[in-house]
Amino acid sequence: MSIRTVTEIRPRDLPGEAERLLGDGYRLALVSAHEQARGFGLVYLFTAADPDRRSELRLLVPFENPAVPSLAGLSFPAGRFEREVRDLYGVTPLDHPLPRRLVRHHHWPRGWYPMRADAGPPPSFGDPEGPFPFVTVAGPGAFEIPVGPVHAGLIEPGHFRFSVVGESIIKLKARLWFVHRGIEKLFRGRAVADGLPLAERVSGDTSLGHALAYCLAVEEALGVTVEPEAQARRAVLLELERLYNHVTDLGALCNDVAHSILHAQAGRVRERLLRINAEVTGHRLLREAVSVGEVKLRSLPDPAQLREIGADVAEIAALALGHKVVADRFTGTAVLGAQAAKDLGTLGYVARASGLDVDARRDHPTLDLGAFPPAVESGGDVLARFQVRVREIAASIELIARLLDRPPATVPATGPQGTGVGIVEGWRGTIVHRVELGADGTLAHVKIVDPSFFNWPALPVALRGAIVPDFPLVNKSFNLSYAGNDL
Amino acid sequence: MRASELLVAAPAGVPLLAAAVYAVFGWTRRTAWLGAVAAALLLAAAVGLAVAVTGKPALTGCWGLLRVDALSAYMLIVIGAVALPAMLAGPGYLADRTGPRAAVLARRYGVFTQLFLAAMALAVLAASLGLVWVAVEATTIVTAFLVGHRHTRKATEAAWKYVVICSVGIGLALLGIVLLYFAALHAGLGEGEGLDLALLAERATALDPGVTRLAVLLLLLGFGTKAGLAPMHAWLPDAHSQAPAPVSALMSGVLLAVAFYAILRVKVVADQALGPQFTRVLLVAAALASLAVAAALLLAQRDFKRLLAYSSIEHMGLLALGAAVGGALALGAVLLHILGHGLAKSALFLGSGHIQRAAGNSRIESVRGLAARAPLLGGAFGVGLLALLGMPPFSLFASELGIARAGFGAGLGWVIVAAFALMLVIVAAVGRHALLMLLGRSSEPGDRTDRVDRGAIPLVAALGVCAVLGITLGPLGDLLGSAAAIATGVAP
């Protein structure tokens, strides 16, 4: 796919180049760092839609006092990528406006950068950096509620610091990366086929999304051509993943307002979908179906059966929204404004519920889906995020039926590139994988960006002014991945 | 007897027929002046009735639903006298309106203004307090469409406020009527006669004071809202400034007075049932509040139609003051004031319509040097304001003097002093605005149109009548005396 342009630049030209690309409608999709022979190689991947464009800026910084000019003033996500690279590799962003640690756990020793090749095994824990400098909110009636990282329910670890007055949230700070597994490091040196099981385990509920993004990246690097029919079947699987997750979320949102019967009904529908997954791929979470260059299915899903499920879901959603109390809980709760959503670089249903028309299925297509308007709502509240999911479920079912009916044309492959980028609209939002192959054909470097990385900062913004008891509901309406973010 | 019955029904019947004609034929060149003819007939019938009932027993008609005594006849004359110039101004007002919906709006205007006249006439003709209520509420409904006639945002807002506030007020009055009826039934009145104004006044002493007190309070509150007395006046400036000029003239000149007429009728009953002190306290409070509100808001007023509207609140306050004083002298003055204010205020509203059309809006600051640009209209407007402020030789001077004299005589000296202090503020405020409008330096070249000055003719005529009344009452004197006697409860 020759739509990707690569430019080698000097570090000091970076801000100018980045500004030009951002001005042309690009967004920063990924920043990756890795050790090369003469220093740290940094890659800034910018993407733009309509038509599909991808532009890579590559630069090299020396091992001695590695530093790059910061792009935090140009783009909010860039600032977070830079802090991630600094915490994991030690490349300092110069003049960063908010240089607090992002990934670094305060038990890590100073000067220890876990993703460097010479990092060695994890050192014993100390407390050299001290506790995280949370901003303290003072004033009459203001107090702090620390929650997590261990929670009462069975969820992943994250620490939330609420500063509240009464029940109103003044400020919320989320601390993540409690489960940083160094998964990108584990890819290094593996054969491309052995990278697949790792990609499938980046985030449990997005097995297929990440596997597919990985495969697309590898295929671009190797110049592998995929049959249109196989590409269409991959798209079907992607929609199946979206279906079962969205249905789960609809039920969970109802459960968070204690409307348990709809939760139970959504659970029943979810189980049906998981069984369809198992019939189609042999795995309830769609694992081991996609591989480089091909796709293996046991059977194809039955559109009639899916349509029946769609009617079921529509009824559940109508019951939920027709319930006065449920509608009251959803409406106007934790509004994420369109401008904020755009500035934070949010993706997926979070962005679409705030009125942003983004969808990688249309913006970065692997095959021609025809007329495909994404479901966009303008409310930005919990209700809008609920409704976007409802509409996407219906759209997914129609899409599956269309794909099974007639495999559409695909985007042609290009020759081997050595590096590759895979962009997939997972159920949560746009997933980007970038791989670099070594001379021996093994994986030299893999960088993964889950949409959660972009969407987590939106949660505290949306929650400003909301009330504490609404937090679980709002959190579920975003439903962000900890594992996909922490990596 | 058939002739007299016909005469009794005529003041309400004629405009009703005119409304029907407008509804059928619409507003055409031939029907344009029908409204004025109906108003003239109304006035003629009123004069005829006045002659028939002055010093004689009341006439009844329409199966006893209507009854005309001297007070009713006098009010009919006021309605007719104000309606005639207002209706004459109608064709001029509508001539300017063009556009796709102009014909529909004109037809609607014709129908509703005539219905408005009919409802007001019915209110003063009605023999039963219940029917008075129905007629007064009917004026609210009819005028709501007239206030919102222009379909602008402001007009819609004014109409909404007007309907909601007045309907609530008038709803309270209805509750008062229900309670009064309850008291009347227990005072031995029959089912059909419990609300008859004459019978109520006759048997008032038998009414239960507890219930009557509540009823009278509600009635004063309700009709007071409709009469624009503070603190229930909020709708008045909006509605009067947004309505078409002829309608503003009618609303300000007579509708308020008709609502006040209902208060006078209730007061007759209340004073006999409860003694005069109860209504006096309420009316004094309302009077002073109205004067204070008017004074405060006139000082910084920036819109000349609203200026006139607040002036109406002031004059309603004065009427309340006169009614609170009581007695033949005060009530005679009150009735004279009603007529004088009706003539002057309606003339001013009509004049303001012409000024508004020339200036393009109704802001005081956009009208400068009126005396030089349109000498006749400007002069008449200025003289009209003088009349409104109670300057001699206009009848308002005589009636205000009468109220003050009666007030001192009744031992309400301090109230009169307070009221006149507030009126001094009002004189200063209105005078300042008037000077600016008439003599201030013009910032833009004037368009001295002939039409603007021609609009001054009804103004001059009305002011002339007003001035004559200030000097001599002439044949009205007897009628006024009989009407005042009825309003004091002396005559049946």
Place this chain on the structure above:
Amino acid sequence: MPDLTYTELLYLACGAFLLTGVMVLWRRDLRAVIRLFALQGLALAAVIGVLAAHQGDLELALVGIGVGALRAGLLPYLMARALAAGGEDRETRPLVNVSASLVVAAALAMLAYAISRPLTELAPSPATRAVPVALTVLLVGFFVLVTRRRALSQVVGFLLMDNAITATAFLTTSGVPLVVELGVSLDVLLAILVLYVLTNRIRASFGGTDLDELRELHD
């Protein structure tokens, strides 16, 4: 009809009348408010019906049916249509929040009780003892009118007042003379039609019926 049952039934109807009136303060959903108003119309018709049955008065019974048809049928229908045309079905931010409104309603009930003492004392009977109920609804209606911001809520407030006045009329005197009765009903109907027309006009020129938008006229 035995006296005890008459009293029980009358008070039951009055209780329903009161409850529906007070519940209007409680609900934000305008559709629910309209439903409550319709229920109140039925309760009012029931009050009149019980009175008619007690007095054996056929005319009164017919009036009761008429009142029921108007207030539980036609008016709610008109309001529901206005609501369906507008698409905004919630009272978003009343001037006084709901909890405070409810407490105020309790105070209003006490006030109504106090001011209706003279009425009850003039003619003590089961019917006049229920007058405070009607007056409470009157005050609640007034409160709704003053504190709610949607055009439709204000209309409901006005109609609550009107229902209360009607109830008072029937509880105290079994109704005012028929001519006045007809005139009153006609006027109320017309007032509602005026408000209905104006609601549509407000929506056309202001783009919504939140009366906060009505701010152009002021001094």
Place this chain on the structure above:
Amino acid sequence: MTGVAGVVLQVLLVAVGSPLLVGVMRQVRARLEGRAGAGLWQPWRDLRKLMRKQAITPAGTGWVFRAAPMVLAGTALVVAAVVPLVTTESPLDGVADLFAVTALLALGSVALALAGLDTGTAFGGMGASREVTVLALVEPTILVSVFALSIPAGSTNLGELVAAAEANWLSLLSPVTLLAAVALAIVSIAESGRIPVDNPATHLELTMIHEAMILEYAGPDLALIEWASAMRLTLLLGLLAGLFAPWGIATAGAGALGLLVAAIVVVVKVTVLGVALAAGEVFMAKLRLFRIPELLAGSFLMALLAVAASYFLV
């Protein structure tokens, strides 16, 4: 003598039966949601499991924390002895005053709220503050609504109230009784922490009220609290049933057979109410926290209107 027997009987019924009532309600919910459910005896099994565990008190807590479960359970037992569930003829009749009963129930709630504060954790404080907000509206409503009921009967003694209602069932149709019934039903739901006020089955610590207060309890203490909560729910439902459907409660002079019948009747009534509550919950969602005061203020208003109505509609 039947009085003493009746009291013993109703305390036993409440103590043993209340976890079963919770079990029934959970089972109803489970079945309505299409789940199998854990069975009627699960609450008792849970209590047994908790009783066998080691008692743990968090560091820094004082005697308030340790005493609260005892106070909660103790007050519930006393109320169980006093309230006319099976018999109106209790030897503790003098205590069976509505004010005393309300005060006892409030005492238990306050003890638990204090214990929540005593833990010094954010959740304990949060739960306590929310509970007190609810309590501040619930207690007056209970008082006022039972007061409204007491005006026609001329006494605030619960036994006499029930006896009077049983004697003249027509009075149950009056607006006073209906308004008071609605008010009491709402506050009973709030007081026992059910949907739409609180969710007894939630694991979301930030939304809890009752569960947040007792988050730090474990072992036998937790068992005591769970048991006491079940008893309070049973008592509130029993009180509702007694006041508004008084048939079958044994009055003075009822023999052993009368007591037995009364016991069966009360079990049926409370079970029916519990099943209705559980079934209603299935179709209900939890209110936004800020809407809860509205609900409670509404119930308070109804109670007040009931009092007002009892004055003018006589």
